[in-house]
Amino acid sequence: MRxxxxxNGREQAADDVWEGESLLYVLRERLGLPGSxxxxxxxxxxxxxxxxxxxxxxxxxxxxxxxxxxxxxTVEGLAGDDGTLSTVQQAFVDAGAVQCGFCTPGLxxxxxxxxxxxxxxxxxxxxxxxxxNLCRCTxxxxxxxxxxxxxxxxxxxx
Amino acid sequence: xxxxxxxxxxxxxxxxxRTPTSLTQGTGGLTKxxxxxxxLRPDGILKVTGEFAYSSDLWHEDMLWGYTLRxxxxxxxxxxxxxSEALATSGVYAVLTYDDLPTEVKHYGLEIRDTPVLAHGxxxxxxxxxxxxxxxxPETARRAAAKIRVEYxxxxxxxxxxxxxxxxxxxxxxxxxxxxxGHVPHPNIVHRQPIVRGDxxxxxxxxxxxxxxxxxxxxxxxxxxxxESGLAVPAEDGGxxxxxxxQWLHSDLRQIAPVLGLPEKKVRMTLSGVGGAFGGREDxxxxxxxxxxALRTGKPVKIVYNRFESFFGHVHxxxxxxxxxxxxTRDGKLTHVRCRIVLDGGAYASASPAVVGNAxxxxxxxxxxxxxxxxxxxxYTNNPPCGAxxxxxxxxxxxxxxxxxxxxxxxxxxxxxxxxxxxxxxQGTVMPTGQVVDSPAPVAELLRRVKARxxxxxxxxxxxxxxxxxxxxxxxxxxxxxxxxxxGVGYAVGIKNVGxxxxxxxxxxxRVRMEVVGGEAVATVHTAMAEVGQGGVTVHAQIARSELGVxxxxxxxxxxxxxxxGSTSASRQTYMTGGAVKNTCEAVxxxxxxxxxxxxxxxxxxxxxxxxxLENGRVVTDGGEALADLADVLDGEVVDLELEFRHxxxxxxxxxxxxxxxHVQYSxxxxxxxxxxxxxxxxxxxxxxxxxxxxxxxxxxxxxxGQIQGGTTQGLGVAVxxxxxxxxxxxxxxNPSFTDYLIPxxxxxxxxxxxxxxxxxxxxxxxxxxxxxxxxxxxxPAVLAAIRQATGLELNxxxxxxxxxxxx
Ligand code: FES
Ligand code: FES
Numbered sequence: 001m002r003x004x005x006x007x008n009g010r011e012q013a014a015d016d017v018w019e020g021e022s023l024l025y026v027l028r029e030r031l032g033l034p035g036s037x038x039x040x041x042x043x044x045x046x047x048x049x050x051x052x053x054x055x056x057x058x059x060x061x062x063x064x065x066x067x068x069x070x071x072x073x074t075v076e077g078l079a080g081d082d083g084t085l086s087t088v089q090q091a092f093v094d095a096g097a098v099q100c101g102f103c104t105p106g107l108x109x110x111x112x113x114x115x116x117x118x119x120x121x122x123x124x125x126x127x128x129x130x131x132x133n134l135c136r137c138t139x140x141x142x143x144x145x146x147x148x149x150x151x152x153x154x155x156x157x158x
Numbered sequence: 159x160x161x162x163x164x165x166x167x168x169x170x171x172x173x174x175x176r177t178p179t180s181l182t183q184g185t186g187g188l189t190k191x192x193x194x195x196x197x198l199r200p201d202g203i204l205k206v207t208g209e210f211a212y213s214s215d216l217w218h219e220d221m222l223w224g225y226t227l228r229x230x231x232x233x234x235x236x237x238x239x240x241x242s243e244a245l246a247t248s249g250v251y252a253v254l255t256y257d258d259l260p261t262e263v264k265h266y267g268l269e270i271r272d273t274p275v276l277a278h279g280x281x282x283x284x285x286x287x288x289x290x291x292x293x294x295x296p297e298t299a300r301r302a303a304a305k306i307r308v309e310y311x312x313x314x315x316x317x318x319x320x321x322x323x324x325x326x327x328x329x330x331x332x333x334x335x336x337x338x339x340g341h342v343p344h345p346n347i348v349h350r351q352p353i354v355r356g357d358x359x360x361x362x363x364x365x366x367x368x369x370x371x372x373x374x375x376x377x378x379x380x381x382x383x384x385x386e387s388g389l390a391v392p393a394e395d396g397g398x399x400x401x402x403x404x405q406w407l408h409s410d411l412r413q414i415a416p417v418l419g420l421p422e423k424k425v426r427m428t429l430s431g432v433g434g435a436f437g438g439r440e441d442x443x444x445x446x447x448x449x450x451x452a453l454r455t456g457k458p459v460k461i462v463y464n465r466f467e468s469f470f471g472h473v474h475x476x477x478x479x480x481x482x483x484x485x486x487t488r489d490g491k492l493t494h495v496r497c498r499i500v501l502d503g504g505a506y507a508s509a510s511p512a513v514v515g516n517a518x519x520x521x522x523x524x525x526x527x528x529x530x531x532x533x534x535x536x537x538y539t540n541n542p543p544c545g546a547x548x549x550x551x552x553x554x555x556x557x558x559x560x561x562x563x564x565x566x567x568x569x570x571x572x573x574x575x576x577x578x579x580x581x582x583x584x585q586g587t588v589m590p591t592g593q594v595v596d597s598p599a600p601v602a603e604l605l606r607r608v609k610a611r612x613x614x615x616x617x618x619x620x621x622x623x624x625x626x627x628x629x630x631x632x633x634x635x636x637x638x639x640x641x642x643x644x645x646g647v648g649y650a651v652g653i654k655n656v657g658x659x660x661x662x663x664x665x666x667x668x669r670v671r672m673e674v675v676g677g678e679a680v681a682t683v684h685t686a687m688a689e690v691g692q693g694g695v696t697v698h699a700q701i702a703r704s705e706l707g708v709x710x711x712x713x714x715x716x717x718x719x720x721x722x723x724g725s726t727s728a729s730r731q732t733y734m735t736g737g738a739v740k741n742t743c744e745a746v747x748x749x750x751x752x753x754x755x756x757x758x759x760x761x762x763x764x765x766x767x768x769x770x771x772l773e774n775g776r777v778v779t780d781g782g783e784a785l786a787d788l789a790d791v792l793d794g795e796v797v798d799l800e801l802e803f804r805h806x807x808x809x810x811x812x813x814x815x816x817x818x819x820x821h822v823q824y825s826x827x828x829x830x831x832x833x834x835x836x837x838x839x840x841x842x843x844x845x846x847x848x849x850x851x852x853x854x855x856x857x858x859x860x861x862x863x864g865q866i867q868g869g870t871t872q873g874l875g876v877a878v879x880x881x882x883x884x885x886x887x888x889x890x891x892x893n894p895s896f897t898d899y900l901i902p903x904x905x906x907x908x909x910x911x912x913x914x915x916x917x918x919x920x921x922x923x924x925x926x927x928x929x930x931x932x933x934x935x936x937x938x939p940a941v942l943a944a945i946r947q948a949t950g951l952e953l954n955x956x957x958x959x960x961x962x963x964x965x966x
Contacts, residue, residue, distance in 0.1 A: 020297060034215035035208020039383040039433070040465040044896035047383060075208035085206060093202040096860040099868065100691025101205030102383040102433030108206060124628045131634075131905045134896070136383050136434050137691045139867030140904040 005067040007031060008077030014064070023067050024048045024059040027074060035075040035105050039134070046133030049106035050074045056113050058132075075105035078112060087157075088112050091150035092143075099137035107133045111147050120151060190774065192704035193924060196860035199696050200713060201689070212431035213403035214387035214462045221389065222251055224444070224451045224461035225299035227289040227306050228470055229281035232889035233328070233540040234310035236279055236288070243305040244291060249298040251455045253306065254290040258454070261419035266442055268409065268545070270336040270348075270507040275417055275446050281310070282330055283505035283542055284890045285470030292451040292459050315540040315889040319479070319500050322346040322537045330505060330538035338511060341813050348503050348536040349511040351518040353590045353816025356529030361494035365485025367569040373482070373558040374955035376881035377502075378475040378872075380547050381901050382690075384433015386471045387462040390448035397424025398449045403432040405439040407686045408722035417446050418453065422718075425449070429716035435690035436872070437546030438472040440727055441508050469894035473508045473545030474882055476501040476536065478517075478554040484562045490572050490580045494529040495522045499555060501544070503536040508545030510536035515660050515811060516551030519591050519820055523559040524601040524653040525581040530590045532816065540889045542882065546727055548872060549654065549934040556652040557956055560939035564648075564946070574943070575609050575649050578602075583653075592817040595824060597927075598917035600852050604828035605651055607850040607913050614832055614846045614909075616645065631834055631841035633905050642838040645845075648831045648943025652935030656928030657730040657822035661810040664730070664822070667721030668698075668738035669800035670746050672706060672792065679775055679788035681706050681743075684714035684800075687723040687735040692930060693861035694731050698739045700857060705743035706750075707772030707788065721802060729825060729928025732857060737923035738803035746797050747772055754791040806921060823919060827851035827932035829870065829940035832908075835948040840960030842878050844906070844941055850913040854927030859914065866933045867910045873937025875902045877945075881957050 003026060004013040014030040024041070027033045027050070036059055037047035043061040050059045051073040059072075078086045085093070088111050098104050107130060114121055114129040121129065126147045135143060191197045204210035241253040256264065256278040264278065265271040277288045289306050293299035316322040316330065323344045330346055338349045362368065388402030397420055404410050407427045415422045432439070444461040451459040463471045479500045485493040499517045503510035518534035534551075547553075567577035582601035588594055617640065619629040625639035632638055658664035669684040681702045689695045699711040716723070723735045751770050754777050759765040768779035777785045809818040832846040849870050856862040879900040883892040893899045918925025938956055946953050949963055 018295070018297060028215070029217075032217075033208070034211075034217075037212070037383070037433075038214055038385065038462070038464075040896045042465055042895055042897060044465075045383065075206075079207055083207075085203065089206040092206050093198055096196070096198075096864050098199060098202050098205045099693065099864060100382070100384060100432060100434040101201070101210060102212065102691075104205050105208050124626055127904045128628055128634065131903045134383065134901060134903060136381055136436070136872075136901060137868045138864055139869075139871035139910055140907045141867045141910050142864055143904065 001065065003064050003068055005069060006071045007033065008073055017064050019065065021064045022060050023062040023064050026064040027059060033074055033076050037102055037105055039102060046110065047103055047106040049109045049133065051109060051113060056110050075108055078108060086112065087153050088115065088150045091146040091153065095142050095146035095149050097138060097142040097146035103133060103135040107135065107143060111150065115151055115154060119154060190703060191700060191709065193700045193857045195700065196858055197696060197700055199693060200699060201695060210431050212384050212433050213401065214385055216389035216401050216430060216460060218389060218391060218458040221458040221460050222292040222294060222455060223296040223299050224448055224459045225291045225296065225303050226287050226447060227303040229277065229284060229286045229288055231281065231310050231312060232284045233313040233315045234281055235313060236277060236281065237309040237311050239289065240307040241289065244302040247298065247302040247305065249294045250291060250302045251457065252292045252451055254450055254454060259417065261417065263416040266413040266417060266446065267507055268441060268509055269511055272331060273506040283540055285542065287447065290447050290451055292455050316346060317539050317541055317886055317889050319537060322539050330540065346538045348507050348538055349514045350533065350535045351514050351811060351816060352814065353518050353530060353532040355590050355592065358494040358496050358529045358531040361529035362485050364487065365493040366488045367566060368483060368485045369562060369565045369569055370483045371562055371565060372954060373480040373561060375478040375554040375557055376876065376957055377477040377544065377884065378547060378876045378880050379469065379882055379899060380436035380438030380472065382434030382436055382438055385463045385465065385468050386443035388430065388444055388448055389458060389460045390452035391458040392452045392456055395424060397426065398452055399426045400445060400449060401428050401430045402445055403430055403439060405435045405688045405690060405727055406725035407688065407716065407718050409725060410442060410445050411718055413442055414446050414449060418449055427718045429688055432688060432690040435726060436548045437550065437727055440546040440725060441473050443471045465896055466894050469891060473543045475547035476503060476513055476544040476554065480554065480558040482558050482562045484566050486566050486570060488570065490570055490577050492525060492527045492581045495527050496531045497521050499534040501534065501536040501554065502539055502541055504539055504541045504543035506543040508543050510545065513551040515820065516655060517555050518816060519589065519811065520552045520653055520655065521555045521559065522590055523556060524583045524599065524651055524826055526583050526587050532590060541884050542891060548869060549931050550728065552652065552654045553935050553938065556650065556935040557939050560650040561942065561954065564943050575605050578605055578651060590816065591811060591820055593819045593821060597823065597919035597921060598852065599824065599826060600915060600917055601651055601826055604826055604850040604852065604915065605649065608649065608828050608830035608848050611830065611848050611911065618845065628905060631836035631843040632839060637839055637841060638836050642836050643834050644837055644948045645832065645834050646944040646948025648940045648947055650936040650939035650943060651826065651828035652932060654729065654825050654932045654935055655821040655823065656733060656825050657728055657805055659808050659821045661808055664724055664734065665802050665804045666723045666734040666738040667800060667802050668735060668742040669720050670702065670739065670742040671796060671798040672746050672750060673796040674789045674792045677789055678710060679708050679792055680710040680712065681708045682712045682714055683739055684720050685723045685735050685738065686716050686718060686720050687731055688716060688726040690726050692726065692731065692865060693858060694735060696861060697732055697736055697857050701736060701739045702743055705740060705747060707774055707776065709775065720800060729930045732926055733922055733928050734803065734805065736857065738801065740923050741803040742799055742801045745799050745801055749797045750791060751777065753795055754786055757791060758786050823922060823927060825927045825932040827936050829936040831940035831944040833941060833944040833948060835945060835963065837949060837963065840963030842945060842958065844874055844908045846908045847874060847937060848911045849933050850915065851932055852915040852917050852927060853929050854919045854922060855916050855925040856914055857924065857926060862914060862929055863912045865929045866912045869930060869933035870910050870937045871902050871907050873934045874907065874941055876957055877938045877941035878957055
């Protein structure tokens with residue numbers, strides 16, 4: 001089948017999609033957007049997190065056909081068109097929140113959505129919002145630092 | 159030391175899309191970006207934009223997808239395999255079994271080649287690879303594999319020491335002739351290492367208290383997030399180019415090439431992006447399988463495991479049973495330790511012999527004990543194979559000896575920290591192996607530091623709007639608002655070796671090139687070091703800046719076109735490949751200075767007389783006088799050297815007494831855990847897990863703290879949740895998913911304050927001490943001690959599950 005949807009502001013179509021293919025597979029293998037990761041393909045790790053019509057979802061659990069006509073934002077859509085990192089991306093780099101980085105794309109999409117919804121999150125709010133995103137390397141401390149830093153920088157900017 | 163100034167270029171192969179790229183990083187005007195600074199990762203931007211190419215992201219036009227059929231039973235003979243239906247499936251290009259292996263070499267292994275590339279007549283554990291499929295879509299490959307008919311005839315399983323070494327036990331490997339088979343007491347024992355020093359029996363007679371205990375350590379999984387994956391591309395010269403996530407390219411190469419029947423130079427390996435490792439990538443996974451399929455089909459083949467398969471695709475941490483006896487006098491001095499550690503190595507040897515050596519030699523912890531009687535063994539069983547995981551044998555021992563230390567302190571009526579400090583080793587202490595600890599060992603000080611830290615306030619969950627359940631045991635399940643919640647505090651300290659031990663020729667290689675590009679002197683560092691997330695690439699650039707005075711450093715992709723870097727494990731890479739980069743940079747610097755002397759020596763006497771350094775793009779005297787710009791010194795010349803670096807040699811442990819200077823360096827960390835336990839439901843919330851660690855010298859403080867926090871969290875995981883559950887009757891894995899094998903989330907993980915000590919080890923580059931593993935040791939027993947204090951329960955196994963706390 002053919003699936004058409006908007007990814008990071010651009011309309012994209014994928015052909016010959018088999019009904020069982022996930023949105024994650026189509027993004028990674030058919031649309032050349034491997035930024036969303038495949039750590040479990042079981043809906044348990046959050047490394048594949050994308051926004052579907054604004055809502056963070058595990059793209060490994062979304063059948064590609066369900067995305068038809070909808071709006072998808074992936075980690076590749078966070079930076080500006082000129083490549084300038086978004087506040088959250090820059091904060092992850094600066095705070096040392098990236099080690100192997102395999103969890104990073106999903107965490108960035110989730111953190112970005114949190115800060116949009118709640119610009120001044122408490123530590124409890126950050127933990128709750130990111131609790132579906134596993135990281136095996138960092139022990140999460142620097143990820144908390146990064147989100148706090150991004151929130152502070154966004155606060156300063158307004 | 160050897161020098162190679164030339165190297166052969168790889169035969170032309172079509173490079174796949176999304177291949178690893180070089181990382182070039184400058185530091186801007188302000189910072190020099192040398193060692194000791196928290197410079198940022200050179201791959202950080204690629205990783206936050208999603209552009210970093212992990213091994214599962216590789217892509218090639220025309221590529222096929224490989225899939226591995228694995229055994230559904232733990233121990234069986236294979237009566238027949240019928241692949242005809244799979245082969246006839248549309249879209250399938252190849253189906254391979256043992257009979258298709260191209261050469262006489264059909265096994266591989268890190269130390270003992272006992273692991274079949276594909277099962278031959280028999281499977282020895284659940285999930286063993288039996289057949290391979292290549293197809294044009296991953297789902298086609300999976301469905302075709304499901305059509306392969308394998309007829310198994312069950313064999314009895316051995317699953318523990320009693321069944322593996324009892325009378326009539328089935329042998330996991332018949333006719334062993336490896337180098338350990340001669341000295342082990344039973345063919346189902348991979349390796350045995352006793353350590354005897356002093357006279358434990360006589361010392362026991364002097365003890366005022368004697369405490370014995372039996373402990374169980376569950377099977378932990380590395381659970382790196384990036385699944386096993388890679389892309390094998392057949393080359394025109396009959397060889398293969400393999401892009402893969404691994405911990406040690408050259409060790410893989412040594413195991414892969416003979417099975418393919420190719421000379422090593424025709425198997426060109428390049429490291430792809432690695433999504434964590436923690437020991438789980440030290441053994442091969444898809445490497446040989448991918449190459450076999452690529453060579454058979456003549457097409458590039460990609461293999462990516464999903465999480466279910468990943469649980470079968472790599473070895474785990476050895477589960478262990480440990481028996482300990484500690485004695486002490488009334489004044490708190492340890493008299494002796496007797497212990498016996500039984501590690502379950504599963505069906506294949508992997509790193510078991512070295513894990514045994516570590517468990518034995520580090521079995522009594524960072525304490526002074528003159529009279530010891532120690533034995534460690536690893537079993538062959540039909541359980542999943544176990545091998546390297548962060549902490550490597552020292553983790554299991556630390557869990558047990560620290561529980562013992564608390565119990566002896568309690569018997570003596572002493573404070574557990576004070577009791578440890580009384581017995582703490584220090585520089586000059588003699589290990590049970592007879593090795594003298596010849597660099598700082600601040601064990602008592604690390605304990606003092608974690609203890610001196612103010613405790614987190616009680617009842618932190620209380621807010622003006624009621625209880626914040628996120629801060630309580632049970633979390634968002636909203637199981638308590640503080641009722642039945644009890645706090646406990648526990649301490650632990652551990653000792654880990656750094657580098658490969660027991661006489662292994664452990665070396666690393668670095669190639670460094672210095673030249674002028676765009677009017678500026680720049681450096682390129684090329685090593686085969688596997689960057690698995692730890693930040694080695696960051697540190698290499700820092701070292702090059704410090705040694706060569708350049709700003710711009712390019713880290714070339716890691717591949718097998720340069721000499722071995724050894725493994726990214728054993729906390730060794732900053733010491734070893736960092737040491738190699740330093741060593742090569744120093745040689746490059748000497749060459750650059752020679753060129754400078756040749757060109758400019760006659761203009762200034764300092765060229766001949768002063769100590770010269772390279773700083774900020776110039777040659778300067780140690781007095782700070784600038785002699786020349788590096789760009790002018792080098793002009794058109796290129797300095798390019800490849801050198802090997804070795805740590806001081808170590809010795810094998812004597813097979814009877816365990817004596818020998820077996821280790822290169824020791825590292826130490828201590829933890830204090832604060833937990834809150836819902837005693838009614840048996841739920842644990844770790845409130846804070848503070849760590850103090852000596853790192854010798856922090857080359858990159860930000861990364862060092864990140865390593866300590868990450869290691870601490872893995873220790874927390876195995877304290878309260880992480881365990882691969884293997885059915886004791888069938889030896890099948892029950893929970894191969896992140897639904898059933900839990901790792902700590904951000905809600906499970908507390909704040910982890912870190913106190914970094916820097917006491918230089920004079921034997922090591924810059925005085926540094928390997929960092930990665932020590933925090934994984936003491937985190938677990940500290941959490942257990944805290945739970946024991948909160949509940950008053952004995953808790954002799956880890957991980958602790960709710961039923962252990964509620965008794966139901
Ligand atoms: S890959 Fe989708 S949740 Fe793990
Ligand atoms: S940085 Fe490796 S999993 Fe998070």
